[in-house]
Amino acid sequence: MNTEKKYLDISWDFRTANVKEYTHCYHNYPAMMIPQIANRLINLYGKKAKTLFDPYCGTGTSLVEATLNGINAIGTDLNPMARLIAEAKTTIMELQILDLYLKEFNDFLFSLNFGIKTVNVVVPDFKNIEFWFKDETKEKLAIIKNFIDNTKDERVKKFFLVAFSETVRESSLTRNSEFKLYRMPEKQRDKFKPDVFGIISSKLARNRIGLKEYIEKRKDTKTIIYDFNSCEDIEKIEKDSIDIVVTSPPYGDSRTTVAYGQFSRLSNQWLGIENASQIDNQLMGGKAKNISKVGINIIDATVEKVAEQDEKRAKEVYSFYDDYSKSIANVSKVIKKNGYACYVVGNRRVKDTTLPTDEITKSLFQEYGFKYKNTFIRNIPNKRMPSKNSPTNVMGKKATTMNNEYIVIMQKQ
Numbered sequence: 001m002n003t004e005k006k007y008l009d010i011s012w013d014f015r016t017a018n019v020k021e022y023t024h025c026y027h028n029y030p031a032m033m034i035p036q037i038a039n040r041l042i043n044l045y046g047k048k049a050k051t052l053f054d055p056y057c058g059t060g061t062s063l064v065e066a067t068l069n070g071i072n073a074i075g076t077d078l079n080p081m082a083r084l085i086a087e088a089k090t091t092i093m094e095l096q097i098l099d100l101y102l103k104e105f106n107d108f109l110f111s112l113n114f115g116i117k118t119v120n121v122v123v124p125d126f127k128n129i130e131f132w133f134k135d136e137t138k139e140k141l142a143i144i145k146n147f148i149d150n151t152k153d154e155r156v157k158k159f160f161l162v163a164f165s166e167t168v169r170e171s172s173l174t175r176n177s178e179f180k181l182y183r184m185p186e187k188q189r190d191k192f193k194p195d196v197f198g199i200i201s202s203k204l205a206r207n208r209i210g211l212k213e214y215i216e217k218r219k220d221t222k223t224i225i226y227d228f229n230s231c232e233d234i235e236k237i238e239k240d241s242i243d244i245v246v247t248s249p250p251y252g253d254s255r256t257t258v259a260y261g262q263f264s265r266l267s268n269q270w271l272g273i274e275n276a277s278q279i280d281n282q283l284m285g286g287k288a289k290n291i292s293k294v295g296i297n298i299i300d301a302t303v304e305k306v307a308e309q310d311e312k313r314a315k316e317v318y319s320f321y322d323d324y325s326k327s328i329a330n331v332s333k334v335i336k337k338n339g340y341a342c343y344v345v346g347n348r349r350v351k352d353t354t355l356p357t358d359e360i361t362k363s364l365f366q367e368y369g370f371k372y373k374n375t376f377i378r379n380i381p382n383k384r385m386p387s388k389n390s391p392t393n394v395m396g397k398k399a400t401t402m403n404n405e406y407i408v409i410m411q412k413q
């Protein structure tokens with residue numbers, strides 16, 4: 001028996017697992033959590049849980065797993081596109097109703113494709129739309145969006161919008177292999193003729209299969225998705241009301257790690273979100289602050305070490321951990337006595353320093369009255385983010401990112 005509390009456990013790798021079961025197939029997103037990890041954490045620490053909370057819920061992986069296990073789910077995220085996906089993934093409806101809309105939509109596309117019908121729609125005019133979409137693509141996207149906007153059933157609307165959002169990205173002139181927005185080279189652009197109607201039809205068909213599986217297994221539960229920033233407040237959630245938190249926070253600020261806002265920008269613009277280009281600045285560590293002491297030794301020492309090499313990078317690291325500390329202080333308040341916080345984190349490198357986010361997470365929760373239980377270290381075989389990442393915003397400049405994730409388990413005393 002392993003008496004160490006922190007150890008590599010390859011059974012958390014889920015090397016061959018199907019990560020696209022149920023509604024997890026709906027939409028791609030950077031650094032998604034592996035559903036099997038959320039499910040296992042729930043089974044280990046949330047067997048009797050009534051409510052799960054994810055303060056960085058992204059597309060709702062842990063919320064879906066909660067609802068499959070009979071647990072109510074609460075999530076929050078600052079990215080509107082992620083919230084839309086999380087809402088759609090946890091929404092059930094009668095398949096007969098959905099099928100009526102799908103038939104109507106497919107008939108509509110058929111009549112457009114064969115010239116039986118023509119429609120006049122207003123193409124949106126957001127900044128740089130010309131740069132990212134060809135004229136024909138823009139028009140087809142606008143036709144689809146118009147159809148969806150006229151859908152009466154809100155559940156069906158979300159289901160369609162999620163497929164639309166992925167279609168936006170795939171039919172844009174973005175290089176799809178990158179999470180950040182980089183335009184295709186000219187030669188590729190010239191040849192690029194996305195079958196917009198075909199793309200959305202196949203996504204809708206795929207997602208319907210996922211929804212059917214989800215409906216069959218989902219228990220009678222409730223889900224709420226908020227848009228608050230847990231670094232600032234947590235008032236919408238009652239104190240001592242959460243049995244288990246299962247979450248994967250960002251690895252660092254969006255500018256130098258994963259740019260969730262930039263990944264989602266075109267979709268958010270098509271969805272009519274104002275300030276879609278400002279989202280990354282609002283996420284954890286997005287606003288650079290002047291360095292001062294956080295008061296947690298391991299954080300202050302880490303920032304100091306980075307500062308010896310690079311003051312600017314140290315500021316970014318400080319800003320991120322300052323926000324992270326505030327978020328954990330808030331999250332701690334809403335967890336019940338004996339409840340669990342399960343954080344899946346990565347220890348990225350900045351310059352020559354490995355940032356010990358797992359140890360920092362542990363120290364912060366200890367500060368707020370939690371007992372340390374375990375850290376499971378997993379390899380990232382099916383990592384849903386690039387194994388190489390751009391440490392700066394310079395296109396093509398890559399550095400190897402982490403190969404491990406740390407699943408930190410804390411229990412409130």
Ligand SMILES: C[S@@+](CC[C@H](N)C(=O)[O-])C[C@H]1O[C@@H](n2cnc3c(N)ncnc32)[C@H](O)[C@@H]1O
Nearest residue numbers: 032033056057058059061077078079229283284
């Ligand atoms: C690693 S992703 C979570 C992915 C999620 N587990 C999934 O499977 O889709 C981190 C998320 O944190 C969100 N985020 C970053 N800072 C935030 C903040 N201060 N408050 C709420 N959400 C934030 C980002 O928008 C992003 O969706």
